Amino acid sequence: MAPRGSGLDWRGCALATPPGWDWPSAGCPPARPLDMASQLRLRSALALVTGAGSGIGRAVSVRLAKEGATVAACDLDRAAACETVWLLGGQGSEKVAPGGAHTAFQADVSEAGAVRRLLEQVQACFSRPPSVVVSCAGLTRDEFLLRMSEDDWDRVIAVNLKGIFLVTQAAAQALVSSGCRGSIINISSIVGKVGNVGQTNYAASKAGVIGLTQTAARELGRLVRHPWGHGIRCNSVLPGFITTPMTQKVPQKVLDKVIGMIPMGHLGDPEDVADAVTFLASEDSGYITGASVEVTGMRPSWGGRGQRSGTQMIRESR
Numbered sequence: 001m002a003p004r005g006s007g008l009d010w011r012g013c014a015l016a017t018p019p020g021w022d023w024p025s026a027g028c029p030p031a032r033p034l035d036m037a038s039q040l041r042l043r044s045a046l047a048l049v050t051g052a053g054s055g056i057g058r059a060v061s062v063r064l065a066k067e068g069a070t071v072a073a074c075d076l077d078r079a080a081a082c083e084t085v086w087l088l089g090g091q092g093s094e095k096v097a098p099g100g101a102h103t104a105f106q107a108d109v110s111e112a113g114a115v116r117r118l119l120e121q122v123q124a125c126f127s128r129p130p131s132v133v134v135s136c137a138g139l140t141r142d143e144f145l146l147r148m149s150e151d152d153w154d155r156v157i158a159v160n161l162k163g164i165f166l167v168t169q170a171a172a173q174a175l176v177s178s179g180c181r182g183s184i185i186n187i188s189s190i191v192g193k194v195g196n197v198g199q200t201n202y203a204a205s206k207a208g209v210i211g212l213t214q215t216a217a218r219e220l221g222r223l224v225r226h227p228w229g230h231g232i233r234c235n236s237v238l239p240g241f242i243t244t245p246m247t248q249k250v251p252q253k254v255l256d257k258v259i260g261m262i263p264m265g266h267l268g269d270p271e272d273v274a275d276a277v278t279f280l281a282s283e284d285s286g287y288i289t290g291a292s293v294e295v296t297g298m299r300p301s302w303g304g305r306g307q308r309s310g311t312q313m314i315r316e317s318r
């Protein structure tokens with residue numbers, strides 16, 4: 001057994017130590033000095049967030065900015081996107097934004113031309129593609145299967161699934177053509193995994209997001225090589241009920257039923273989802289791609305009681 005502090009592992013092999021580290025007599029590596037700069041996990045990142053004008057997208061924008069990212073906040077509702085940028089301390093919309101400030105953009109993610117123009121505007125504004133892309137834009141048109149209209153089906157699929165296809169494709173094209181690595185995070189839902197009464201359209205769209213993201217992860221991980229490793233990572237986040245304007249439409253009797261199933265006994269906050277997104281956006285998840293991270297307040301796949309949720313695992317990992 002190599003003596004402690006010798007810099008050798010239990011077999012007597014030299015431990016890989018970063019330059020400048022000297023093994024203290026205790027034999028365990030010193031905790032990496034966490035100065036302020038190293039605590040800003042996204043210091044040089046440009047993050048594009050869709051659906052940034054409300055709820056989870058707004059919380060994600062705030063959290064990424066706190067970690068040092070510059071945020072391109074996109075929403076169908078321009079005023080709402082501008083309000084998010086104002087909350088971040090930025091002044092801008094794409095017309096007046098000085099390069100580098102947080103900036104608001106308007107686009108309907110379900111329209112191919114709008115998404116193409118969005119990526120063009122973001123790159124023109126910041127002279128680089130976004131290295132973090134978080135697709136939060138989404139909507140519900142809930143109805144029982146027997147009564148659901150074709151329009152309700154079409155619109156939910158167009159925004160929640162096709163919208164994520166268009167944004168993921170445009171962002172990946174920009175990153176690959178510039179040889180940049182990146183992290184793409186798509187917001188699905190636990191409904192995409194377990195279904196939900198009144199949501200055949202929404203559940204199908206969110207299940208599709210999971211499959212799209214897993215496939216994109218397989219294709220994009222190898223496309224961009226960097227000395228320090230991975231290419232473009234793609235992961236999805238599957239929230240449970242989160243308190244946002246989207247859930248305000250849910251009948252109280254339904255919410256009461258669901259809350260009874262959640263071990264923590266309450267709905268999640270948008271910040272709970274933002275925590276998981278920030279982890280996946282940062283190098284802390286550098287070897288994670290193709291994953292589906294559940295943020296539901298209960299054990300994975302919405303069953304059982306008392307197990308750790310995705311958020312708990314991430315918090316414990318710090």
Ligand SMILES: CCCCCCCCCCCCCC(=O)CC(=O)SCCNC(=O)CCNC(=O)[C@H](O)C(C)(C)COP(=O)(O)OP(=O)(O)OC[C@H]1O[C@@H](n2cnc3c(N)ncnc32)[C@H](O)[C@@H]1OP(=O)(O)O
Pocket residue numbers: 140142143144188189190191194195196197198199202239240241242246247249250251253254257258261302
């Ligand atoms: C209780 C079991 C829960 C199982 C867990 C499954 C996962 C669910 C967690 C989802 C978390 C993620 C959510 C998300 O991604 C964001 C969103 O999508 S928020 C919107 C979520 N939408 C819904 O849950 C649908 C809610 N229902 C409705 O909006 C209306 O019921 C609907 C428009 C479908 C029909 O309205 P109406 O014709 O007026 O019928 P009622 O409202 O009176 O309902 C009749 C009857 O059906 C029961 N019911 C309706 N929806 C649900 C539901 N989602 N889960 C369970 N039961 C539901 C309702 O309680 C009534 O029951 P009664 O006993 O007859 O009163």
Ligand SMILES: NC(=O)C1=CN([C@@H]2O[C@H](COP(=O)(O)OP(=O)(O)OC[C@H]3O[C@@H](n4cnc5c(N)ncnc54)[C@H](O)[C@@H]3O)[C@@H](O)[C@H]2O)C=CC1
Pocket residue numbers: 050051052053054055056057074075076077080107108109110135136137138139159163187188189190238239240241242243244245246247
């Ligand atoms: N709130 C919840 O309980 C859960 C939400 N989600 C998902 O999280 C994402 C964000 O949801 P919330 O913040 O709760 O909803 P929200 O309604 O508060 O915010 C959605 C935002 O998306 C924007 N948007 C809608 N359609 C758009 C389009 N075509 N193009 C661009 N922007 C568009 C809206 O203007 C809005 O600002 C959605 O994808 C939703 O499906 C997933 C699981 C649970």
